Amino acid sequence: MPEIIIATNDDAAIVTSRGAVRELARSVGFGTVDQTKLATAVSEIVRNVVLYAKRGQVLFTICESNAGTRGIEVIIEDEGPGIQDLEIVLDGGYSTSGGFGRGISGARALVDEFNLESEPGQGTRVEMRKWL
Amino acid sequence: MPEIIIATNDDAAIVTSRGAVRELARSVGFGTVDQTKLATAVSEIVRNVVLYAKRGQVLFTICESNAGTRGIEVIIEDEGPGIQDLEIVLDGGYSTSGGFGRGISGARALVDEFNLESEPGQGTRVEMRKWL
Amino acid sequence: MANIPILRLEGYVIVSIQDDLSDQEAEDLQKRLLESLAVRTAHGVLIDVSGLEIVDSYFCRILRDTAAMAQLMGVGTCVTGLAPAVAVTLTELGLDLSMVHTEGNLDRGLEWLRGRD
Amino acid sequence: MANIPILRLEGYVIVSIQDDLSDQEAEDLQKRLLESLAVRTAHGVLIDVSGLEIVDSYFCRILRDTAAMAQLMGVGTCVTGLAPAVAVTLTELGLDLSMVHTEGNLDRGLEWLRGRD
Numbered sequence A, B: 001m002p003e004i005i006i007a008t009n010d011d012a013a014i015v016t017s018r019g020a021v022r023e024l025a026r027s028v029g030f031g032t033v034d035q036t037k038l039a040t041a042v043s044e045i046v047r048n049v050v051l052y053a054k055r056g057q058v059l060f061t062i063c064e065s066n067a068g069t070r071g072i073e074v075i076i077e078d079e080g081p082g083i084q085d086l087e088i089v090l091d092g093g094y095s096t097s098g099g100f101g102r103g104i105s106g107a108r109a110l111v112d113e114f115n116l117e118s119e120p121g122q123g124t125r126v127e128m129r130k131w132l
Numbered sequence C, D: 001m002a003n004i005p006i007l008r009l010e011g012y013v014i015v016s017i018q019d020d021l022s023d024q025e026a027e028d029l030q031k032r033l034l035e036s037l038a039v040r041t042a043h044g045v046l047i048d049v050s051g052l053e054i055v056d057s058y059f060c061r062i063l064r065d066t067a068a069m070a071q072l073m074g075v076g077t078c079v080t081g082l083a084p085a086v087a088v089t090l091t092e093l094g095l096d097l098s099m100v101h102t103e104g105n106l107d108r109g110l111e112w113l114r115g116r117d
């Protein structure tokens, strides 16, 4: 069961989401640098939802690895237009909005596990995990 | 017919009221000093409503004197406990809340016409006018 | 939205108020300002009110109290940029800010604080 | 509530960001900052971000663009107080702030700006 669920429909949801996950990371025991990394990754992916899919949601869960390490799982999903060129987007530097094209590739670099599923016309789902 | 009616039930209403009357005064042609004086007088009297009567309302009207001068009329009224010692309060320096006791006497000095009616147990009504 | 930022420059604490504050917001600011003095010693406090169009008896009291409390903590306060219309109004209101040092703008305020050290 | 104050000190424009801003708020601040440069000439811009815990690609771009636009208006920009965690994160994000001059705190930033005049 997720600790926190946030509807991501606007600008303000980006601020709320990154603030919430930062707090959660702090409470789980993450240091400042990892708190910042996770919160920044969330900021990038939630902004994509607001920008490209208009609405979606983000779920934060405290999780435990098989080895017993604690961590935070983030699931961000929308039912927007989906991503056409997944490979290119994952490589980074590609943007359809005049952005840096660093959102997805950057978020991927900031967490320990990153999973992106997207079906054109169906939506996008990003799963990220960071371990203590 | 008043230009503006504001319910004065909290802190925020003090800010809204003084901002609104300032704008109205500017639009009517009052200079900066008179805008500030009128807005400050309103701030004092509206704070009294919030502080001592909890709720009330303020009405701003653009008016014209018999001589044809334009001005602003402010009516601030509540159905709170009323004021016991009207004379003393009008003289200034008297406060039941540890304030400066300058709210009413000060507001009176800042406008051209000032009228205070108060009935213990019934409420308080302040009428102020400032002419161009 | 955002709290009013409390800046540190040359060991001075600087606050610039550029929007009309509610009583609660003014009180919160006062609290944060005094807390910031407790956390790290400062050589002085500078409160710039050049953006303020209205200072009523409540806010005037906040300014006076803040200066008085800072003084108890050994720190001088300078209020800068009081608008002429505000100064006139305070006088007619019968309010006295003379116990708080005032200067025309931030630069002058900082100069005054530097001169006291 | 309040807009973020834009201070003037020694002819420099100083902004201190101490709370997480939404994209819209960041854009508004950028706009007001650049407008303030147009209204009255300034010798430099100082943006203090020591209170910021997160700088993502959007805000990083705002910082870069602001510095670039100020430069076009003939005014240099210094960003101060970037938290270590933020600096590490920006690097891993693949974002480059090297075109903006950075200093550790407001005092150092002001010194740097003074040195350029």
Ligand SMILES: Nc1ncnc2c1ncn2[C@@H]1O[C@H](COP(=O)(O)OP(=O)(O)O)[C@@H](O)[C@H]1O
Pocket (backbone or CB within 6 Å): A044, A048, A049, A052, A053, A078, A080, A081, A082, A083, A089, A092, A093, A094, A095, A096, A097, A098, A099, A100, A101, A102, A103, A104, A105, A124
């Ligand atoms: N949730 C999403 N729904 C649809 N398209 C998306 C979504 N997220 C990203 N994209 C597409 O992938 C591209 C790259 O995204 P990203 O790496 O975050 O860079 P940027 O947001 O700077 O463009 C975007 O320009 C957009 O076309």
Ligand SMILES: Nc1ncnc2c1ncn2[C@@H]1O[C@H](COP(=O)(O)OP(=O)(O)O)[C@@H](O)[C@H]1O
Pocket (backbone or CB within 6 Å): B044, B048, B049, B052, B053, B078, B080, B081, B082, B083, B089, B092, B093, B094, B095, B096, B097, B098, B099, B100, B101, B102, B103, B104, B105, B124
């Ligand atoms: N609307 C009101 N209803 C009831 N009592 C009031 C009202 N306004 C003022 N008073 C009384 O009059 C006193 C003086 O008011 P004022 O001159 O504004 O000074 P202060 O608010 O600083 O006490 C108050 O302390 C309060 O007892």
